[in-house]
Amino acid sequence: MIDWDARYAKRAGRMAASEIRELLKLLEQPDIISFAGGIPDPALFPQAEIAASYHGILSDPARAAAALQYSVSEGYPPLREWLAGYMANLGVPCGRDNIIITNGSQQALDFLGRLFINPGDPVLVSDPTYLGALQAFNSYEPSYVHFPHDLAGAAGFEPGGAKPAFGYIMPDFQNPTGVSMDMAEREAVLGLTHKLDIPLIEDAAYEKLRYDGEPLPPLLALECERAGGIDNGRVIYCGTFSKTVVPALRLGWVVAPREVIRKLVLIKQASDLHSATLNQMVMFEVASKTLDANIGRIRSTYKARRDAMLAALESHMPQEVTWTKPLGGMFIWVTMPERLDGAKVLHRAIDEARVAFVPGGAFRSDASGRNTFRLSFSLSDVDSIAKGIERLGDVLKSAIEANAD
Incomplete structure (x- = not known):
C-alpha cells in the first residue's frame, strides 16, 4: 500500500x-x-422565515434561475449592499467593493492566512486565542508571538525578531476567554500595529452578543477615523451570520480596503468560485427582515x-x-x-x-x-x-x- x-x-x-x-x-x-x-x-x-425565503425564491422561475446558477466571486450584490449599511451603523463607512462574502468567517481566516503568511513568518495572536484561527493559519506554516497580556500598554510592546505577517485579535467577548477590550486597549493595539506597520485582522464573530455595558466601536471604525477612510487603513474585519442568524448556511464576510478585497476575490475564485448563491439570497432576505427583531x-x-x-x-x-x-x-x-x-x-x-x-x-x-x-x-x-x-x-x-x- x-x-x-x-x-x-x-x-x-x-x-x-x-x-x-x-x-x-x-x-x-x-x-x-x-x-x-x-x-x-x-x-x-428563524426557521419559518428561512423556509419561506427558500420557497419564495425557488417558486419564482426568474429568481430560481439566478439562485441556482454560477455567480460573482465577490458575493450576492444586494447582500453586500446591505452589509455596507450594517457596517455604516457600526461606524465603518464603506461600499460593497470593500466586502467579500465567504463560507463562514472560518474560510475568511484561511484566505487571509493564505494571502499574508510565508512559511516561518511570525503571526501576532492573543494568548490564548481562537482555536479555529490557529487551525486556519497553521496550514501556511507560521510561528507565533503573543500580544502582551496588558493590552493597554500594547503600543510600547516590542515583539522582537522578524516583523509579524499580521496581528489577529477578537476585541469583543473573545473565544475562548469571554473577555473584551476597553477603549484604551483598542487604541493601544491599533497603535502597536501602526508602529510595526502590519495588518490587523479583527474577528467580530460575537460582536452582536452583548448583554451588559455600552457597545464600543470596532477596531475598523477607529482605524477608519485614524486613516481617513477604509481604503487607507490596515484593519481587516471578519464577520459572520452563524451566531446571530444560523450557522448552516455557512456565510460570513470580510470588510477591508479594496486592494485587499481584490486579492481575496482571486483566492475565492481559485478555491470554490463563490459561496452558494441561493444561500446568499436567503440570508439577505432573512437577515434584512429579522436580525434586528430577533x-x-x-x-x-x-x-x-x-x-x-x-x-x-x-x-x-x-x-x-x-x-x-x-x-x-x-x-x-x-x-x-x-x-x-x-x-x-x-x-x-x-x-x-x-x-x-x-x-x-x-x-x-x-x-x-x-x-x-x-x-x-x-x-x-x-x-x-x-x-x-x-x-x-x-x-x-x-x-x-x-x-x-
Whole structure:
C-alpha cells in the first residue's frame, strides 16, 4: 500500500483534528451535559422565515434561475449592499467593493492566512486565542508571538525578531476567554500595529452578543477615523451570520480596503468560485427582515444562561478555582491550580459526572496553560447549567484534593 504520510506536503504535519469537533460527538450521548462547543441554540433560529425565503425564491422561475446558477466571486450584490449599511451603523463607512462574502468567517481566516503568511513568518495572536484561527493559519506554516497580556500598554510592546505577517485579535467577548477590550486597549493595539506597520485582522464573530455595558466601536471604525477612510487603513474585519442568524448556511464576510478585497476575490475564485448563491439570497432576505427583531430574544436567552453559569460557579467551585465574567458572547474561561491538567480533568468529568468542556491547551499555539478550560453556556438550559456546574465542582474538589502538595 502507498505510504500516504510520505507523500503529503510538510505543512500537512501541522494539521490536527479540532478538540472541539471531537468533543461535539458527545452531544449524541443524551446523558452528557456539554459545555464544550460554542454552538448557537437551534430554538433561536428563524426557521419559518428561512423556509419561506427558500420557497419564495425557488417558486419564482426568474429568481430560481439566478439562485441556482454560477455567480460573482465577490458575493450576492444586494447582500453586500446591505452589509455596507450594517457596517455604516457600526461606524465603518464603506461600499460593497470593500466586502467579500465567504463560507463562514472560518474560510475568511484561511484566505487571509493564505494571502499574508510565508512559511516561518511570525503571526501576532492573543494568548490564548481562537482555536479555529490557529487551525486556519497553521496550514501556511507560521510561528507565533503573543500580544502582551496588558493590552493597554500594547503600543510600547516590542515583539522582537522578524516583523509579524499580521496581528489577529477578537476585541469583543473573545473565544475562548469571554473577555473584551476597553477603549484604551483598542487604541493601544491599533497603535502597536501602526508602529510595526502590519495588518490587523479583527474577528467580530460575537460582536452582536452583548448583554451588559455600552457597545464600543470596532477596531475598523477607529482605524477608519485614524486613516481617513477604509481604503487607507490596515484593519481587516471578519464577520459572520452563524451566531446571530444560523450557522448552516455557512456565510460570513470580510470588510477591508479594496486592494485587499481584490486579492481575496482571486483566492475565492481559485478555491470554490463563490459561496452558494441561493444561500446568499436567503440570508439577505432573512437577515434584512429579522436580525434586528430577533437579536433581543437571542441576547436575553444567552444572558440568562450566562448568569446561571456564573451563579453556579460561585456556588460550587472550590476556592482555588477562578473564572472570567464576560459581558457577552458564549464563553467563560476557568483557571485551576497549576498542578491540574484540564485534559485529565475532562476525562474524569466525563466518566464520573457526564459533563464536558474544552481543555485550555487547545487554544494556545504552544499547548501551554493546561490548567485552564473553556465553558460554553449557549446551548444548555438554565437547569442543565446548574446541574452540570455542580457536578463539575465536585470533580474539581476531588481532583484538587487528590493532587494536594
